[in-house]
Amino acid sequence: MITMTPKERVLTACRHEQPDRVPIQAYLTPEIHAQLESYFRGADVFAALGVDLRSVGAPYKGRRGPGPGMPGEADTYDEWGVGYTYKRHEASGSYPEASELALAELRTIADVEAYPWPSADDCDYSALLAACDAVSDYAVCFGGAGIPDILNGVSRGRGMEQVMMDIATQDPVGIAVIDRRVEHYYEYCRRGLQAAGDKIDILCIGEDCGSQLGGMFSPATFDEFFVPRLKKFMDLAHDYGALVMLHSCGDTSDIMPTFINMGLDILDAMQPEPPGMDAARIKRLYGDKLTFCGLISTQQTLPHGTVEDVRREVRRRIEVVGEGGGYICSPAHCIQPDTALENVLALFAEAQGLEAL
Secondary structure, eight states: OOOOOHHHHHHHHHTTOOOSSOOBOOOBOHHHHHHHHHHTTTSOHHHHTTOOEEEEOOOBOSOOSOOTTOOOOSSEEOTTSOEEEEEEETTTEEEEEEEEOGGGGOOSHHHHHHSOOOOGGGBOOTTHHHHHHHTTTSEEEEEEEEEEOHHHHHHHHHOHHHHHHHHHHTOHHHHHHHHHHHHHHHHHHHHHHHHHTTOOOEEEEEOOOBOSSSBSSOHHHIIIIIHHHHHHHHHHHHHTTOEEEEEOOSOOGGGHHHHHHHTOOEEEEEOSOSTTOOHHHHHHHHTTTOEEEEEEOTTTHHHHSOHHHHHHHHHHHHHHTSTTSOEEEEESSOBOTTSOHHHHHHHHHHHTTOSOO
16 A cells, blocks of 8 residues: 555545544643653654644634733633633643633623634734645645534633533523624634645534433534534635534534534543443444544543553554544544553554554
């Protein structure tokens, strides 16, 4: 078989055809990335791991600071006025946790109208075309799991329980906040795709639709509330000739047919642990329509297995899910700092068919 470029490899797999080898994606915590940089002596970590996708973006240049009424004591702020404080978790690294929930203070439509919302105009698209050209041999991705990320993204500024109640009761204020986020990121994606011409291969979006035990919402709620807000991103990607990849944690098996009807191409960072996410079953039921990315366990196999356990799981996923294309081999989430480096290396060596890295 002829050796493919990374872009050819990914796009072939997404056409549900057999590539020269399984495409590879990597999700790493900063701590794991630093360990790999040291191991590879400063070389490009993603190139060394055989990763076939690269991301480009349009950085936000606008205001970052506390939302109205917030104390301004957080370590960092996002463009929504939400403050984050870094928390050190034993054996699991350091993470920014939302500590100033500015959007929870919005109680009326007037509050929503008066809030200093970010604008897609505040993002710099000027270097996007050149950034795409610099990684043109790879599958070029734009966006990310935080777009529009309704449940998690709004919850960081408003609280998870409140957002779930906003959706369940169709609270006008809560829905207005949600739609501000959706519209902001839709315009950001539109402007980015436009600026890049036809150079973006995959538009990446995200919405955590499942939990470890099942769906986050009923299929009916997903159809009524989430589908119209997410499908517009999928339609936008296809209008520009790009595929669309949706990140979702948890068990999404009940709504995979809906994903297909919406036009989703790639379901990303799939967890193998939830009961509905049996790899062989989902490949049999949906593998001719969806490309699956993930399925290498970051909860069990990578942190707690042996090197051979990791290699065995990778081989099994490639044999079962990668047969005939339709699979991108990847950890199911960011590899955590409690994972042995030899297990990380085993994952990516096995995916490339190598004895070692």
